[in-house]
Structure formats: C-alpha cells, structure tokens
Amino acid sequence: MPIHEYQNTLRSIEMNFKSLYINIKSLYILILILMIVLVTTVACSVAEGFLPEMEPSYEVWAVDQSPTVSDGTGGLLYIWDGKDIFLKDAKNAPPEIIDLAKAAKDANCDAPGKPHMILSNFTTPKASHVL
Structure with missing residues (x-):
C-alpha cells in the first residue's frame, strides 16, 4: 500500500x-x-x-343597612369565607349572617341604626372581632 x-x-x-x-x-x-x-x-x-395546603385565608364582609327590628335599628352583617368563594362558585357560597340589632342587644349595647361602617380590633396582630 x-x-x-x-x-x-x-x-x-x-x-x-x-x-x-x-x-x-x-x-x-x-x-x-x-x-x-x-x-x-x-x-x-x-x-x-x-x-402546607394553600387555602384562601380571607373573608368578604358586607353590611345591609335595612332595619331588622320594628324600632328601626339593626342591619345584617354578611360574612363569606374566602375558601367557599374560591373553591366553590362565589354566587352560591353560603354567608354567615349576623343580625346586628340582636347581637348588640345580647351584648347589652345600644342597637345600631343603619350601620355605616364596621371596624375590626386593630390592637392585636390578628383581628379577632369587630366593633
């Protein structure tokens, strides 16, 4: 080669x-x-x-100013859990309903007439109740 x-x-x-x-x-x-x-x-x-399981940790609040008692006081507080709104159809989420006149009278307070605002306690790191 x-x-x-x-x-x-x-x-x-x-x-x-x-x-x-x-x-x-x-x-x-x-x-x-x-x-x-x-x-x-x-x-x-x-x-x-x-x-950890990630679930919404919020609530949606709404106040109805219509009187719930014959003397013209009251109003209804509607509270929707964020999980119900997020995981279910929002329009079908069941609210917790609080009659403000009844709640005030049960606490020996004056019942509100047409409540215009609700404030949560801001003195603690996590709000636990409403005024």
Missing part, C-alpha cells in the same frame, strides 16, 4: 473517531440534560407533598 493511501486511511479513521467522539459527546450531553430534567421533576413532585 502506498504511503499516501495509508495516510488517507489514517485520516479517514481519525475523522471517523472524531465524528464518533462528537456523537458520543452529544449523546452524553443529551442524557445529562434528560437526567437533570428527571431529577428536577421528581424533586419538585416530592417537595410538593411537604407544602
């Missing part, structure tokens, strides 16, 4: 090895990326199980 054919054969073998090396390197990178995606997916799925 003449030397130039031998050199051409060596170059061809070298090119094949380089091509094979590039293909193996590309395959290695692809496998590495797929493994990273798989590990990330599994880690996120497992971590999701450790998170």
Whole structure:
C-alpha cells in the first residue's frame, strides 16, 4: 500500500473517531440534560407533598343597612369565607349572617341604626372581632 493511501486511511479513521467522539459527546450531553430534567421533576413532585395546603385565608364582609327590628335599628352583617368563594362558585357560597340589632342587644349595647361602617380590633396582630 502506498504511503499516501495509508495516510488517507489514517485520516479517514481519525475523522471517523472524531465524528464518533462528537456523537458520543452529544449523546452524553443529551442524557445529562434528560437526567437533570428527571431529577428536577421528581424533586419538585416530592417537595410538593411537604407544602402546607394553600387555602384562601380571607373573608368578604358586607353590611345591609335595612332595619331588622320594628324600632328601626339593626342591619345584617354578611360574612363569606374566602375558601367557599374560591373553591366553590362565589354566587352560591353560603354567608354567615349576623343580625346586628340582636347581637348588640345580647351584648347589652345600644342597637345600631343603619350601620355605616364596621371596624375590626386593630390592637392585636390578628383581628379577632369587630366593633
């Protein structure tokens, strides 16, 4: 075999090895990326199980100024739980209804006439009742 054919054969073998090396390197990178995606997916799925259940922690309040007692006092306080509004259809969420005249009289206070505003106690970090 003449030397130039031998050199051409060596170059061809070298090119094949380089091509094979590039293909193996590309395959290695692809496998590495797929493994990273798989590990990330599994880690996120497992971590999701450790998170606390996320539920809305708010309420929606509305005051009806119509009198509820014959002397013209009262009004109704409607309170909707945020979970009911968020997880159910909002228009079908059941409100808690408080008759302000009855609540005031039960607490030995004067019943309101057409209540215009309601203030929560702001002296504690988490409001616990309404004035």
